[in-house]
Amino acid sequence: MREMDRKSTCLSRRRLLQYGAGAALAAALQPGAFTGPGPASAAPRSGGVLKMAWASSPLTIDPAYAVSGDEYMITAAIYDNLTRVDEKFVVHPQLAAKWSSNDRGDVWTFNLQRGVKFHHGRELNARDVVFTFERILDPKSGSPARTSFGPVGKVEAVDDYTVRFHLSIPYADLPVALGTTYGRIVPSDRAELIKTAPSGTGPFRLAEFRPGAYTKLVRFQNYWEQGRPYLDELWQINMPAMAAQVAALTGGSVQAMFEVPASFIASLQTPSVTVASVKSPGFQPLTMNPTEKPFDNARVREALKYLVDREALIKAVWQGNATVGEDHSVPSFSPYYAATTPSHAYDVAKAKALLADAGYSNGLNLELWTSNERVGMQELAVAYQQMAAPAGVKVDVKTVPWSVHVATVYKKKPFYANNWFGRASIDETVYPYFRTGGGFNDGYSNKEVDTLLDGGRATTEFKKRKELYARAEQMIHVDGPWVVAYFTMYVAAMRSNVKGVAVHPLRWWDFREAYFEG
């Protein structure tokens, strides 16, 4: 048995980070955290009400169905996971005090903390964990979480405080996957109340859920982590107008703002407000379906990758707040990133030659679908139209609202722009998009890539693993079905006296350590 307790997990992860993540994150425009005065200073003060403004409103508070940031914030407050994935993608213990796997990596055992109470008073035990995952894995649930824990076959309670996961194949990223938003542990005895009157083991209890207006959470007095949380109340407030959010934050009627569009950063430059940004693994690909003409020809796909001026696009669309992408889904700050060749710098002549090679010497006429309801997507499509024209590629941009995009464009049109926020584990960052039959794959199929990704899933040793992903990135870079011009940055803002909160690259918000200074 290979022990993976708290210390060794952190250490091994920290070692991984030396490969790039830490340094890259530190080099972000502004510190990506609203941190406290440090361990030497006085203990954080308890009390206070923190209200956070969001442009969107949650549709559900059931963690098995929550798919957007506003929903994640609420489920993160109400529930705990077995593990916690921090803003540097390091895995920490949460409800699981420690865990271990067999040598193959297909049987994982988690030991639960003792004395953890749910909001309704009962103590957490292994049956709650089993219930949580059986509920999600039930094919009748229709939960999008069903496929997100890798190859989990069976979950069993060994005793009251021990849970065992039996996997169909080895899966190294299980502890990361369990720390993501779907893995919140729900109580086994209140299934019918999860959507309306939830009870979790998390730091805050749900007081009011009013979609379209606000969600109010209050401190859970019996939270298992001594002294946490510090805040008395945590509110999520729906404010669709950005101008209203900016006015509310600078005026002090809210203390935090979920997302600051680049054009609003300047209006928040006051001493009472801190604006922080992190590089995120989120990206907006131009997606080509390789089962349809002309994208079935690898040279056409490659040609289209030469028709985007990445630096110019980042300046024009994101005011510089983005990093260059290399036509795959692994951002440059990931420990699993490896440089790819050749560079897909803007090159009309090369694109023309590739198109001629593919039998399209007279150019191409393409319909590019996009949405006007996600920042950057429409600008990306229109810019691409301009950049591709000199190579004889005529792009007709079709714009639809996001709900129509999800229903009729995504995975249905042969060529479209899309919006992904990125994932915590390397397996989830690559596998669902590029593995044959992957959940978010439009039809790309490359045997070599499949072998590499299957290998990466099952390999636990970092160096070997990185080697596999590096080769996959290189193959996808040239042959893959996406133009990925950039990875976005995530910018948020808070009142300057809010401390103890980190800006997470995945837009996850965790307020258990948040407090007001002074």
Place this chain on the structure above:
Amino acid sequence: MRSLGFIARRVGALAVVLAVVSVLTFAIVQLLPGDVATEILGTSATPEDLAALRVKLGLTRPTPVRYAEWVGGVVRGDWGVSLLYQTPVRPLVLEGLGRSAILAGVALVISVPVSIGLGVVGALRRDTWLDHAISTVTLVALSLPEFVWGTLLILLLAYRFRLLPPSSFVDPRAPLATVASSLVLPVLTLLLALLAQMTRMTRASMIDALRQPFTEAARLRGLRPRRVVVHALRNALLPTVGIVALNVGFLLGGIVVVETVFAYPGLGRLLVDSVNHRDVPVLQMATLVVASAYGLANLGADVVYAYLDPRIRY
């Protein structure tokens, strides 16, 4: 009484209209791309998950069957359950209606007397600087859409001068003064459009009425000028009453924009959200409430017409 018979007939017609509206709304949502399952699961959906969720939410049965079930429920007084939130529809819609009614009521109570007053002053002082000033201001107010006014007011009064809260969100248990101050900006935005429309309408019909032979006759009979104005006003108000009636409907359903800009959780927001998320049970009842309000307001206008104009008898 004949007028009672008239009202009964109109209420009957309204019921038919509501039935047609409910069929149309139901049908149109079926035609929109996507359903509540694609909304809930978003881009992370797999075809199997979508299929399973549709079964769970009862979306796989034929549309006529689902419509018939919905009608059956409503007839028994059961408004159904929101597909999205899994909570009863009735409190959602009634709370939204209550909040919108507060906003609309305040806006109407202020705008009706003020706009009639301004319209009459404009007509009586026709072509003076005062008339020109009223005309110019109302024209400017009308020329910009509500979302521009709303944003401008936020930037000016909330961001720059910090006089008022930027959003109408308040803790329901907050003191009355806080609640009232949060209503100022949305009401002001609504007033701009309402006042302008009604003032211009009153002014035009008042000028017309002042030109009519009956006004001339009243003046020649030696009535005091104030009596003459009241005389003319009663006739001039007819078109304004029509506008007020239309505005009740506009206020209840169409304040969508204002409710969105100021994050005001009323019926308009509920309508937009339920269309966006294809939450049919909520959308059906919210639409019916707005349609009823429209119908009743117009009925009210007809009754007031009859009172103002003795020639009109139903």
